Amino acid sequence: MNKKQITLSDLAKELGISTATVSRALKDYPDISDETKVRVLGLAKKWNYRPNSMAAGLRKRESKVIGVIVPDIINHFFSSVIKGIMSVAYDADYRVMLMQSDESFEKEQVDAEALFSSRVDGVLVSVAHGTKSYEHLLQFNNSGIPIVFFDKVPKEVVDSSKVMVDDFHGAFSVVEHLLEQGCRHIAHFRGPQLASTSINRYEGYLAALKKYDLPVNEALILECEELTLEEGQAFTNRILNSGQPVDGIFAVTDAVALGTLVALREAGKKVPQEIAVAGFSDWKISAILDPPLTSVAQPSEEMGTLAAKLLLKEIAGMKDDEEVSPETIILRTELKIRKSSMKKTFL
Amino acid sequence: MNKKQITLSDLAKELGISTATVSRALKDYPDISDETKVRVLGLAKKWNYRPNSMAAGLRKRESKVIGVIVPDIINHFFSSVIKGIMSVAYDADYRVMLMQSDESFEKEQVDAEALFSSRVDGVLVSVAHGTKSYEHLLQFNNSGIPIVFFDKVPKEVVDSSKVMVDDFHGAFSVVEHLLEQGCRHIAHFRGPQLASTSINRYEGYLAALKKYDLPVNEALILECEELTLEEGQAFTNRILNSGQPVDGIFAVTDAVALGTLVALREAGKKVPQEIAVAGFSDWKISAILDPPLTSVAQPSEEMGTLAAKLLLKEIAGMKDDEEVSPETIILRTELKIRKSSMKKTFL
DNA sequence: AAAAAGCCCGAAATCGTTTACGTTAACCTT
DNA sequence: AAGGTTAACGTAAACGATTTCGGGCTTTTT
Numbered sequence: 001m002n003k004k005q006i007t008l009s010d011l012a013k014e015l016g017i018s019t020a021t022v023s024r025a026l027k028d029y030p031d032i033s034d035e036t037k038v039r040v041l042g043l044a045k046k047w048n049y050r051p052n053s054m055a056a057g058l059r060k061r062e063s064k065v066i067g068v069i070v071p072d073i074i075n076h077f078f079s080s081v082i083k084g085i086m087s088v089a090y091d092a093d094y095r096v097m098l099m100q101s102d103e104s105f106e107k108e109q110v111d112a113e114a115l116f117s118s119r120v121d122g123v124l125v126s127v128a129h130g131t132k133s134y135e136h137l138l139q140f141n142n143s144g145i146p147i148v149f150f151d152k153v154p155k156e157v158v159d160s161s162k163v164m165v166d167d168f169h170g171a172f173s174v175v176e177h178l179l180e181q182g183c184r185h186i187a188h189f190r191g192p193q194l195a196s197t198s199i200n201r202y203e204g205y206l207a208a209l210k211k212y213d214l215p216v217n218e219a220l221i222l223e224c225e226e227l228t229l230e231e232g233q234a235f236t237n238r239i240l241n242s243g244q245p246v247d248g249i250f251a252v253t254d255a256v257a258l259g260t261l262v263a264l265r266e267a268g269k270k271v272p273q274e275i276a277v278a279g280f281s282d283w284k285i286s287a288i289l290d291p292p293l294t295s296v297a298q299p300s301e302e303m304g305t306l307a308a309k310l311l312l313k314e315i316a317g318m319k320d321d322e323e324v325s326p327e328t329i330i331l332r333t334e335l336k337i338r339k340s341s342m343k344k345t346f347l
Numbered sequence: 348m349n350k351k352q353i354t355l356s357d358l359a360k361e362l363g364i365s366t367a368t369v370s371r372a373l374k375d376y377p378d379i380s381d382e383t384k385v386r387v388l389g390l391a392k393k394w395n396y397r398p399n400s401m402a403a404g405l406r407k408r409e410s411k412v413i414g415v416i417v418p419d420i421i422n423h424f425f426s427s428v429i430k431g432i433m434s435v436a437y438d439a440d441y442r443v444m445l446m447q448s449d450e451s452f453e454k455e456q457v458d459a460e461a462l463f464s465s466r467v468d469g470v471l472v473s474v475a476h477g478t479k480s481y482e483h484l485l486q487f488n489n490s491g492i493p494i495v496f497f498d499k500v501p502k503e504v505v506d507s508s509k510v511m512v513d514d515f516h517g518a519f520s521v522v523e524h525l526l527e528q529g530c531r532h533i534a535h536f537r538g539p540q541l542a543s544t545s546i547n548r549y550e551g552y553l554a555a556l557k558k559y560d561l562p563v564n565e566a567l568i569l570e571c572e573e574l575t576l577e578e579g580q581a582f583t584n585r586i587l588n589s590g591q592p593v594d595g596i597f598a599v600t601d602a603v604a605l606g607t608l609v610a611l612r613e614a615g616k617k618v619p620q621e622i623a624v625a626g627f628s629d630w631k632i633s634a635i636l637d638p639p640l641t642s643v644a645q646p647s648e649e650m651g652t653l654a655a656k657l658l659l660k661e662i663a664g665m666k667d668d669e670e671v672s673p674e675t676i677i678l679r680t681e682l683k684i685r686k687s688s689m690k691k692t693f694l
Numbered sequence: 695a696a697a698a699a700g701c702c703c704g705a706a707a708t709c710g711t712t713t714a715c716g717t718t719a720a721c722c723t724t
Numbered sequence: 725a726a727g728g729t730t731a732a733c734g735t736a737a738a739c740g741a742t743t744t745c746g747g748g749c750t751t752t753t754t
Contacts, residue, residue, distance in 0.1 A: 005466070005490055007710055018734050023712060031732060048486060053464045054410060055710035058401045058739045065444075065465075073433070079426045086420070086447055090454075095461055097412070098445045100433055107437075114442055117400045118412075119352070139395060143352055229635065262635045285632050288576065288609045354740055365704045370742060378702060402740035405709045 006049045015039055026051075057119065062319075065095045066311060067115035069125040071103045071152070077281055077300050078126070081150065084304020085124060092312050094121070105130035112136040116143070122311045123147040127154060129192045134158060146314035146324070150307040152196050161314065161326045163307040167197050170296040170333030171204025174278045175250055177294070177335060179212050181343040183248030183276055187220040189235050189260070191227060191252040198252050201280060205250060219244050224256055232259020240267055247275055248341075254279035254286050254295055261289065261340070276341040287338065294341035297334040306331070353396045362386055373398075404466065409666075412442045413658060414462035416472040418450045418499070424628055424647050425473070428497065431651020432471060439659050441468070452477035459483040463490070469658045470494040474501060476539045481505060493661035493671065497654040499543050508661065508673045510654040514544050517643040517680030518551025521625045522597055524641070524682060526559050528690040530595030530623055534567040536582050536607070538574060538599040545599050548627060552597060566591050571603055579606020587614055594622055595688075601626035601633050601642055608636065608687070623688040634685065641688035644681040653678070 008019040015022070017036065025032045025040035043049075057063040068085060070078045082098065089096050097118060099111035108128045115123055116139060123140050125147065134154050140147045141160060150163040178186055188205045191198025202221075209216055219242065222235045232251055236259065239246055251257035257279030261271065269275050271291055279286060282297035306329055317324040359366040364383065372379045372387035390396075404410040415432060417425045429445065436443050444465060446458035455475045462470055463486060470487050472494065481501050487494045488507060497510040525533055535552045538545025549568075556563060566589065569582045579598055583606065586593055598604035604626030608618065616622050618638055626633060629644035653676055664671040 005710095008712095009710075019711075020713075020735080021733055024733090027712095031730095033732060036732080050460060050464045052405070052466055052710050054401045054404045054466055055739090056712075058399070058405055058741090059710080059712045061739070063401060073420075073430050074423070074426045076421070076423070079421045082445075083420050083447065086445070090457075095465060096445055098429075098433070098443055100430065110437075113397060117397045118442060119399055119401055229631065258632060258635060265637065283632075284576070285605060285630075288605060290612065290637055352740095355742095356740075366741075367705080367743080368703055371703090374742090378700095380702060383702080399740050402709090403742070405711095406740080406742045408709070 005052070006047050007052070011040065011043055011047070011049060014043060061119075062121050063119050064093065065097050065118060065120045066308070066315075067097045067099065067118070067120040067123045067125075069099045069101055069108060069111050069115070069123070071101050071126060071128050073098070073100050076283060077151075077298070080300035081126075081304035081307070084301040084306075085308040086304075088305050088308035088312065094312070101128040101131075103128040103130055105132060109136040112139070116140065116145075120145065122315045124307055124311055125149055126151040128152075129194050131194075144318060146311055146318055148307050148311045148314070150303055155196055155199075159326055161310050161328065163303055163310065163329045163331070164196075165298040165303065165331045165333055167200035167333075168204040168207070170280065170298070170335070171201035171250070172208045173204075173333070173335045174280070174294065174296050174341075175205050175208035176211065177337060178248040178250065178276055178278060178341055179208060179214075181248075181272070181276055181341055182347070183343065184214065185217070185220065185245045186248040186250055187222070187239050187244075187246050189222050189224055189232060189249065189251045189256050191224055193223065201252055217244070220246065224252060227253050227255055229255050229259035229262070232256035233263040234259075236260045236263035237267070240269070247343075249275060249277050251277070251279045254281040254283040254293065257293055257295070258283075258286070258289070261291075261293065272339065272341050272343045273346045276343050278341050282334075282336050287336070289340075291340045292338035294338045295336050297336050299331050299334075303331055352399065353394050354399070358387065358390055358394070358396060361390060408466075409468050410466050411440065412444050412465060412467045413655070413662075414444045414446065414465070414467040414470045414472075416446045416448055416455060416458050416462070416470070418448050418473060418475050420445070420447050423630060424498075424645070427647035428473075428651035428654070431648035431653075432655040433651075435652050435655035435659065441659070448475040448478075450475040450477055452479060456483040459486070463487065463492075467492065469662045471654055471658055472496055473498045474543075475499075476541050478541075491665055493658055493665055495654050495658045495661070497650055502543055502546075506673055508657050508675065510650055510657065510676045510678070511543075512645040512650065512678045512680055514547035514680075515551040515554070517627065517645070517682070518548035518597070519555045520551075520680070520682045521627070521641065521643050521688075522552050522555035523558065524684060525595045525597065525623055525625060525688055526555060526561075528595075528619070528623055528688055529694070530690065531561065532564070532567065532592045533595035533597055534569070534586050534591075534593050536569050536571055536579060536596065536598045536603050538571055540570065548599055564591070567593065571599060574600050574602055576602050576606035576609070579603035580610040581606075583607045583610035584614070587616070594690075596622060596624050598624070598626045601628040601630040601640065604640055604642070605630075605633070605636075608638075608640065618687050619690045620693045623690050625688050629681075629683050634683070636687075638687045639685035641685045642683050644683050646678050650678055 008022050012019045012022045022040050025037045086096050101108035148161045153162045190202045224231045249260050279295040282295040286293035286295050314324045355366045355369050359369045372384045448455035495508045500509045537549045571578045625641040627643045629642040633640035633642050661671045
């Protein structure tokens with residue numbers, strides 16, 4: 001049980017040369033003879049030498065680590081984004097330090113401190129619902145550490161790059177679709193007031209109604225907190241019991257929409273004949289339900305790769321002392337029309 | 348735009364004291380006067396000082412980081428495990444460096460090297476399908492870095508702790524249930540030959556058949572490679588077209604089982620009357636399908652917390668130079684009986 | 695009054711790499 | 725043969741925090 005890790009000077013001592021030479025030989029510097037390189041590489045492999053990246057990071061003032069903060073890893077959308085981020089990071093030889101905020105402002109702050117202490121080279125963050133101020137994130141900007149926001153971006157204007165999906169247009173198009181199908185009383189189960197995404201979807205909903213000169217019925221707009229299937233179920237029942245006329249439901253998330261479908265099935269309502277349903281996120285399983293769920297697809301993994309590439313570009317620019325001007329990328333959504341909303345076919 | 352990070356000596360210089368004193372004041376050492384502590388803390392807060400954990404890590408020979416390698420983050424099971432790991436790590440003030448192997452042996456090796464270079468204090472890993480040898484993981488053992496395997500553990504005996512679910516018993520119980528319901532020709536869509544989990548589930552399937560003195564029909568056993576919905580669909584169609592009598596299907600995963608349900612629906616087969624179906628994993632949405640899917644629930648998040656706690660215990664033991672003997676924890680599964688398998692009710 | 699004990703703090707080594715700056719010796723030039 | 729190149733390596737100072745020895749200075753003890 002050899003507890004000690006091999007260091008450069010272990011190799012140097014064994015070979016009778018200096019650590020500097022060993023370091024350079026390992027990095028294939030030109031002013032080291034081939035013979036020495038062979039000897040160094042040979043011993044390094046034999047002894048299974050792995051450079052201590054803390055030491056290297058300290059010296060070079062870069063950690064080769066990027067930090068990622070998401071509200072919730074279990075969420076399929078976020079895990080897809082993370083997958084995208086990680087594949088880009090892997091190719092660029094960066095490590096990923098992952099944090100989850102659990103939608104809590106306090107935890108997000110603690111996470112940010114930890115990442116800062118770790119001296120990550122850059123940060124990717126999707127802010128939590130509870131986040132109200134942004135000092136804990138702006139400290140990265142102030143210290144020359146690039147930060148790229150994705151999906152849930154700060155409401156206030158922040159001088160950083162952002163990658164998001166076109167929630168407004170996505171919501172607009174799906175509600176417009178419901179209207180085209182003949183719906184005139186469309187309920188909306190919206191997300192939290194504080195999340196940028198749910199705000200934009202809500203506004204897309206409003207805009208579509210306006211285009212059709214329909215009044216906004218506040219009684220048909222309910223606000224989810226947990227964004228769970230259960231909430232969708234409960235809200236659907238509440239709407240059904242309210243006696244309000246409803247012929248369509250647009251849920252802010254597929255999870256909520258699934259709850260809606262369950263409740264409607266239990267209530268014996270026909271989908272889409274009596275009530276059309278649409279969600280947002282386009283979960284894989286949404287397509288195989290009976291009826292298959294109409295939804296808005298967002299390119300999650302692509303969001304991750306784009307955000308990560310943007311971040312790496314800014315990190316590289318930072319090293320070269322270039323002026324990096326923040327970019328904002330808005331990804332297009334795609335409306336997936338399926339049976340749950342196709343009222344017209346049943347007319 | 349202040350690019351320089353604050354260091355201990357910045358604080359020391361400003362206050363006219365030594366870095367040693369600043370360091371101790373921040374750590375609340377007893378031999379620093381309250382007055383000095385107040386001054387140090389005050390300036391540290393004012394200047395937003397964050398210790399450089401690479402420097403501290405280098406000096407203390409610990410990184411306060413644990414490495415995690417999973418085959419695929421998107422998989423709901425793994426993201427749940429990760430969530431469990433992260434919450435334990437958070438409470439213990441550890442950071443998580445996440446790697447995904449994409450089920451590739453080579454990538455897993457690269458990931459392991461990276462974690463080793465980062466000098467993580469411990470490693471949690473679920474091995475990839477493709478993994479055949481374990482030297483890249485055993486190097487952690489040899490260097491005094493604890494490693495805990497979870498879910499997909501090495502087949503060969505490795506002198507490390509393991510946390511897994513009782514795949515054998517879980518599969519046994521669900522197949523036994525299908526038999527009790529009257530099934531006599533149960534197909535099994537199994538997982539890859541190399542994954543410990545799918546081997547154990549396969550053996551549970553065999554054991555249940557044996558208990559009922561039923562012959563094993565090789566034509567009813569198909570091997571998934573991707574474990575996707577599409578595979579489940581394709582295999583189901585293949586079985587249906589083969590002309591073999593089938594009255595039950597046990598899929599190694601809920602994803603595969605969902606594909607099965609879709610194919611059966613499209614083929615006009617009644618579930619469970621004609622063919623009963625059961626999966627493994629108990630996805631949340633499995634319960635709300637029509638028919639709801641019988642499945643085996645595994646405590647994924649609990650697996651994460653247990654594995655992480657075990658790892659932290661071993662890390663602590665390592666520091667105190669105790670003898671840490673590897674533990675193996677086997678978590679019980681829970682059979683969730685739902686309509687998709689309840690043949691008897693329709694007799 | 696001398697010695698012992700506490701209280702606060704500093705000097706300096708250390709962790710493992712990287713790198714600016716030398717240094718040496720061999721080889722070229724004219 | 726004196727000076728100039730160049731190839732190949734070494735010295736030593738960083739990087740930023742921690743920690744082991746102490747070492748003054750004041751207070752208490754005998």
